[in-house]
Amino acid sequence: MSDALLRTPFPERAGAALQDRFLQEALRIATTKFIDLRKESFAGFPQGEALRDRAREIKEATLQHLDVHLERLADNVERVGGHVHWATTAEEAREMVLRLCRDRGVRMAVKSKSMATEEIDLNEALEHAGVTPVETDLGEYIIQLAHEKPSHIIAPAIHKTKGQVAELFSRELKGSFEADPEILTAVARKALREKFLQADMGITGANFAVADTGTVVLVTNEGNGRMVTSLPRIHVALMGVEKVIPSMTDLVVFLAILARSATGQKLSTYTTLVRGPRRAGELEGPEEFHLILLDNGRARQIASTLREALYCLRCGACLNVCPVYRQIGGHAYGYTYPGPIGILLTAMLKGNESVRELAHASSLCGACKDVCPVRIDIPRMLVELREHLDREKIAPWTERVVFRALRRLLLSPTAYRLSATVGRWVQRPFIRHGRLRGLPLVLGKWTRTRDLPPVAARTFRERWKELS
Amino acid sequence: MTGRAEFIERIRREVSKTPGLFGASSAPRPADAATAAETVRRELAERWPGALERFRVEFERVAGVFHRVPDLAAVPAALGAIAREYDATSLVTWDPAVLGFDAAPALTRGGIEVVAARAGAEDEAARLRHREQAARARVGVTGADFVLAETGTLILLSGSGRPRSTSLLPDVHVAVFGRDRLLETLEQVGIMLEALHVDPDRAMSGATINFITGPSRTADIELTLTRGVHGPKEVHAVFVEAP
Amino acid sequence: MITCLGDMLFPEVGVAMVRLLRRLGVQVEFPPGQTCCGMPLFNSGYHHDAALVAARTVRLFEGAEHVVVPSGSCAWMVRTEYPGLLKHDPALRAAADSLARRTRELSQFIVEVLGVTTIGSPFRGKVTYHDSCHLLRGLGESASPRALLRGVSGVELVELPGADECCGFGGSFSVRLPEVSSSILDKKLANVEATGARCLVACDAGCLMQMGGGLSRRGSAVKAVHLAQVLAGEVEG
Numbered sequence: 001m002s003d004a005l006l007r008t009p010f011p012e013r014a015g016a017a018l019q020d021r022f023l024q025e026a027l028r029i030a031t032t033k034f035i036d037l038r039k040e041s042f043a044g045f046p047q048g049e050a051l052r053d054r055a056r057e058i059k060e061a062t063l064q065h066l067d068v069h070l071e072r073l074a075d076n077v078e079r080v081g082g083h084v085h086w087a088t089t090a091e092e093a094r095e096m097v098l099r100l101c102r103d104r105g106v107r108m109a110v111k112s113k114s115m116a117t118e119e120i121d122l123n124e125a126l127e128h129a130g131v132t133p134v135e136t137d138l139g140e141y142i143i144q145l146a147h148e149k150p151s152h153i154i155a156p157a158i159h160k161t162k163g164q165v166a167e168l169f170s171r172e173l174k175g176s177f178e179a180d181p182e183i184l185t186a187v188a189r190k191a192l193r194e195k196f197l198q199a200d201m202g203i204t205g206a207n208f209a210v211a212d213t214g215t216v217v218l219v220t221n222e223g224n225g226r227m228v229t230s231l232p233r234i235h236v237a238l239m240g241v242e243k244v245i246p247s248m249t250d251l252v253v254f255l256a257i258l259a260r261s262a263t264g265q266k267l268s269t270y271t272t273l274v275r276g277p278r279r280a281g282e283l284e285g286p287e288e289f290h291l292i293l294l295d296n297g298r299a300r301q302i303a304s305t306l307r308e309a310l311y312c313l314r315c316g317a318c319l320n321v322c323p324v325y326r327q328i329g330g331h332a333y334g335y336t337y338p339g340p341i342g343i344l345l346t347a348m349l350k351g352n353e354s355v356r357e358l359a360h361a362s363s364l365c366g367a368c369k370d371v372c373p374v375r376i377d378i379p380r381m382l383v384e385l386r387e388h389l390d391r392e393k394i395a396p397w398t399e400r401v402v403f404r405a406l407r408r409l410l411l412s413p414t415a416y417r418l419s420a421t422v423g424r425w426v427q428r429p430f431i432r433h434g435r436l437r438g439l440p441l442v443l444g445k446w447t448r449t450r451d452l453p454p455v456a457a458r459t460f461r462e463r464w465k466e467l468s
Numbered sequence: 469m470t471g472r473a474e475f476i477e478r479i480r481r482e483v484s485k486t487p488g489l490f491g492a493s494s495a496p497r498p499a500d501a502a503t504a505a506e507t508v509r510r511e512l513a514e515r516w517p518g519a520l521e522r523f524r525v526e527f528e529r530v531a532g533v534f535h536r537v538p539d540l541a542a543v544p545a546a547l548g549a550i551a552r553e554y555d556a557t558s559l560v561t562w563d564p565a566v567l568g569f570d571a572a573p574a575l576t577r578g579g580i581e582v583v584a585a586r587a588g589a590e591d592e593a594a595r596l597r598h599r600e601q602a603a604r605a606r607v608g609v610t611g612a613d614f615v616l617a618e619t620g621t622l623i624l625l626s627g628s629g630r631p632r633s634t635s636l637l638p639d640v641h642v643a644v645f646g647r648d649r650l651l652e653t654l655e656q657v658g659i660m661l662e663a664l665h666v667d668p669d670r671a672m673s674g675a676t677i678n679f680i681t682g683p684s685r686t687a688d689i690e691l692t693l694t695r696g697v698h699g700p701k702e703v704h705a706v707f708v709e710a711p
Numbered sequence: 712m713i714t715c716l717g718d719m720l721f722p723e724v725g726v727a728m729v730r731l732l733r734r735l736g737v738q739v740e741f742p743p744g745q746t747c748c749g750m751p752l753f754n755s756g757y758h759h760d761a762a763l764v765a766a767r768t769v770r771l772f773e774g775a776e777h778v779v780v781p782s783g784s785c786a787w788m789v790r791t792e793y794p795g796l797l798k799h800d801p802a803l804r805a806a807a808d809s810l811a812r813r814t815r816e817l818s819q820f821i822v823e824v825l826g827v828t829t830i831g832s833p834f835r836g837k838v839t840y841h842d843s844c845h846l847l848r849g850l851g852e853s854a855s856p857r858a859l860l861r862g863v864s865g866v867e868l869v870e871l872p873g874a875d876e877c878c879g880f881g882g883s884f885s886v887r888l889p890e891v892s893s894s895i896l897d898k899k900l901a902n903v904e905a906t907g908a909r910c911l912v913a914c915d916a917g918c919l920m921q922m923g924g925g926l927s928r929r930g931s932a933v934k935a936v937h938l939a940q941v942l943a944g945e946v947e948g
Contacts, residue, residue, distance in 0.1 A: 015890050030691055054495065061492035067480040074472065080675070086475035095469070138697055139688035155688060162690050181692040189697055196698070197603065212497075213665045223636060223684040223699025229676070230632045231599075241479065248665060249495045252658035255679075263687075266526070266619040270699070271679035281628030281673040283590050283598050289675075299478055303485035323877040323895045324888075361888065363881025363895070364754060366848035386756025395756070407752060407760035410715075411767060413744045420719055435927055445889040450896070450924030453720045460713050460722035464741050467729055 006334050010357035017328040023159050027329050030158045034320040037264025038371065051257050056374040058250045059242075059311035063302060069211040069244045070293065076214025080276030082289040090120035090296050097122060097203070097236060100290060101131045104234060106200040110192075112218065112225040113137035114205030115153065115314055116238045116294055119336045119349065122203070133203070134195045136224035138188050145172045151330035153316040153337070154262050159329055192224070202228035202286065206239040207313070208254060209291070212247045214275055216291065219258060221269040229274050235286040237274070240294050242310040254313065254373075261373040262315040297349040305384040309344040311374040318368035318378060324361050333358060340368040340378045347385055356394050359385045420462075423455035498662055505663035508656045509648070519617040519650040520707060526620030530682030531695070532703045539710035543644055544574035546706055547609060551580050554640055554702075556606035563587045563629025567611050567644065587629030587673075598631065608638035608700070612645040613677075614660060615705070618653050621681040622705065625664075627674030635680060641700040643680075646708045712772065712780045712789070712814070715747035716916035724916065727943035728781050728817060734943075735825055742771045750788040753796070754882050762796040769793065769806045777824060778814040781939055783846025783915045786816040791849060816846055818855040818914055818938055828862045833944040835865035839908035841899070841922065842875045843915035856914055856938055863941065869906045873899070880921035896925045903933060910946065911935045 087093035139156035150156030166179035208217040218225040278285025319339030330338035435451035498504035564570035572582040614623035684699030749764030797803040879895030923935035
């Protein structure tokens with residue numbers, strides 16, 4: 001996200017999103033559809049709940065020996081002729097890719113959808129180094145041509161109309177294309193097919209990596225994951241360290257629930273297991289395979305309150321049900337990862353200061369926790385984050401003063417009772433037809449759009465005497 | 469640049485700071501994967517008709533087209549019919565030794581060019597030639613190493629004589645399989661994957677395993693579902709009755 | 712436990728609840744020193760402060776056999792969060808565990824402890840029910856309020872589309888991000904008005920404040936009322 005945009009306060013960014021009528025409609029349709037598809041999928045899948053429990057357990061168990069699993073993974077990747085790189089920071093990860101491009105004379109790289117590469121701003125770095133990155137996931141291809149960032153973890157271009165896409169393709173691909181998704185898909189297929197066949201390097205993320213075997217797993221629907229890992233001569237997979245899982249037996253537990261959670265499909269169209277570069281007997285496949293293991297702030301969370309966020313499968317289910325995301329979409333959050341889990345991931349990757357506003361972009365309704373395939377307790381961690389913001393004095397001092405005062409009020413029954421008397425007195429100028437309107441300061445933010453009940457003429461406590 | 473030891477040490481240090489959130493263990497692997505796989509095969513040898521029917525339903529649910537032929541000898545004719553349906557003039561196939569049948573004689577007679585991958589011919593020239601042919605062919609014919617009923621999924625191992633592009637570049641993908649490939653559940657797939665990796669370099673001649681569930685698809689533009697984004701637009705499965 | 716919002720802004724809910732419980736044969740006491748469960752402090756991250764309030768509340772209700780709360784979120788706070796907040800003091804922790812066991816939201820108390828689902832109430836009319844987030848997801852409760860509503864012969868219960876969707880209150884969220892909160896509310900109220908119900912029923916003062924405030928601002932004929940008021944037959948108009 002551009003720094004200029006981040007300088008706009010979050011409430012303003014959210015406000016702008018609320019005014020965008022097409023975005024509102026697109027969000028309503030897309031999130032409702034995903035919610036219904038997911039619900040339907042799990043309704044017909046009684047083993048689903050037990051599998052979610054197991055998936056959560058596998059993630060926790062893996063974290064408890066993460067170092068061991070990563071070492072096994074690395075050994076097994078190297079055993080079949082792959083190379084493993086260890087990137088502590090985003091910069092190191094970028095540098096590894098750039099060095100590879102320099103050393104191997106890479107001029108064009110095709111990319112399969114990877115949030116990790118977005119996270120480290122890889123495309124920008126490649127372009128500066130004279131390497132052309134081409135996004136091949138249709139949604140990512142669209143936003144790349146439009147010079148935008150994704151607005152949803154799995155449907156990056158849902159904020160664009162088919163008319164906008166047609167216009168975009170017509171302009172960038174020098175043609176004249178109708179606003180018909182079928183036609184536009186065919187245009188993309190043709191344009192990108194050429195790129196797949198010409199590219200020097202394929203770059204992917206990884207949904208999972210199996211430590212037992214050194215296998216990287218890609219879950220896609222379009223086929224670009226397969227193209228990118230079969231046609232160019234070099235395959236680079238960038239993966240957050242938390243994606244490793246111990247065995248193939250573990251893998252199928254996740255496969256059983258991942259697509260269902262994301263799109264309601266039993267399985268995505270393609271699940272591709274890649275174990276190193278091509279073998280001697282293969283006609284096709286990359287000569288070289290590189291796995292870049294990325295820390296970028298993840299390790300620090302293993303022993304922190306955000307540990308559970310490391311279970312995340314990047315399915316997007318929490319985005320679809322979040323009342324806030326459903327109103328403002330992904331861009332307003334301002335960082336690579338939006339939605340409920342996005343707030344936690346942003347804190348993880350960029351520090352608590354970065355979420356001083358975003359930590360409150362939640363009504364704590366808990367819908368996210370309900371649908372998370374690995375049952376991450378996002379609301380609890382948001383509250384913990386808020387606690388950090390107070391403890392680290394990142395929250396504004398004015399707010400902290402108000403809440404300290406509230407505490408004192410709640411601890412003193414005398415002060416508490418007095419506040420009712422004071423309230424009744426102070427509210428008089430604002431009562432209209434038995435409701436409060438036009439209140440000043442903070443409460444004005446409520447009364448701008450909603451009425452407020454006045455402090456009662458007699459509180460419950462004051463009426464208790466006659467009740468008892 | 470961080471070296472392996474330093475990177476791992478950092479993680480190990482963080483891991484040792486906490487016992488974790490709760491007692492947890494990963495999924496138990498089969499104690500003897502080969503025997504477990506054998507057990508699955510035995511069970512499916514009995515239950516294959518039910519699995520086949522379930523596969524057909526799920527495969528069609530993801531827009532797959534299902535065919536049945538009595539024996540291997542009948543396969544080329546079925547392929548010819550599919551090819552003609554798409555006005556295909558060129559077909560690319562896995563090595564006939566891998567497939568168990570050779571479609572070339574019958575189809576070439578019918579005017580359809582058949583290019584078969586050959587195991588053991590992997591020089592740079594052969595690579596380039598194959599890529600060009602695969603990109604040109606309208607139909608790609610493969611076998612299937614496992615066929616998963618629960619989800620309507622074809623599972624293909626890449627390798628010698630079984631290129632990846634055959635099921636990826638052409639507009640139409642046809643997979644031919646017999647009853648011995650059927651599996652019922654993802655859990656059984658897990659067992660088979662464990663078994664394959666006990667001695668992976670002996671069990672597999674390639675580096676990838678592809679699960680294919682219907683044609684390539686996307687809903688990235690206004691959530692409208694379209695097929696054939698990068699991979700095939702159509703997927704056909706041909707079941708050969710005779711064991 | 713009457714709750715701060717209940718005490719100050721919705722005393723009629725507390726009154727209805729007391730009258731209702733007495734009719735069901737329950738002896739009702741009101742520890743006079745009670746203020747608030749401390750959830751606003753907790754949710755905004757002021758945990759040390761919330762713990763102080765929790766400690767006081769726990770002692771206040773020590774003698775009660777059952778603690779009944781006309782609010783899903785407050786009941787959730789006491790049952791789920793108090794023990795953790797007070798974990799550093801063994802005596803307080805034990806008291807918190809005890810209080811958690813004895814505390815229930817009103818509809819849960821009536822159905823689970825009293826074993827009652829049919830309540831004779833003079834209320835007549837079409838109502839629709841909103842699932843408050845903390846009652847639904849925090850306490851796993853969606854059946855008891857509906858059973859109680861259906862148990863009133865004059866009630867026609869219409870299911871609210873998106874009943875389980877947040878109303879947008881979220882405590883301080885409603886004034887930290889008022890536009891987002893209102894936008895979420897608009898969606899909820901559109902669903903409410905589409906049901907044609909006369910009353911919108913909920914079991915949480917926060918939700919009622921948000922939804923009632925929106926309904927009254929748009930001059931809607933729909934009244935936002937608490938379950939206790941319907942059951943006690945104390946809905947005005």
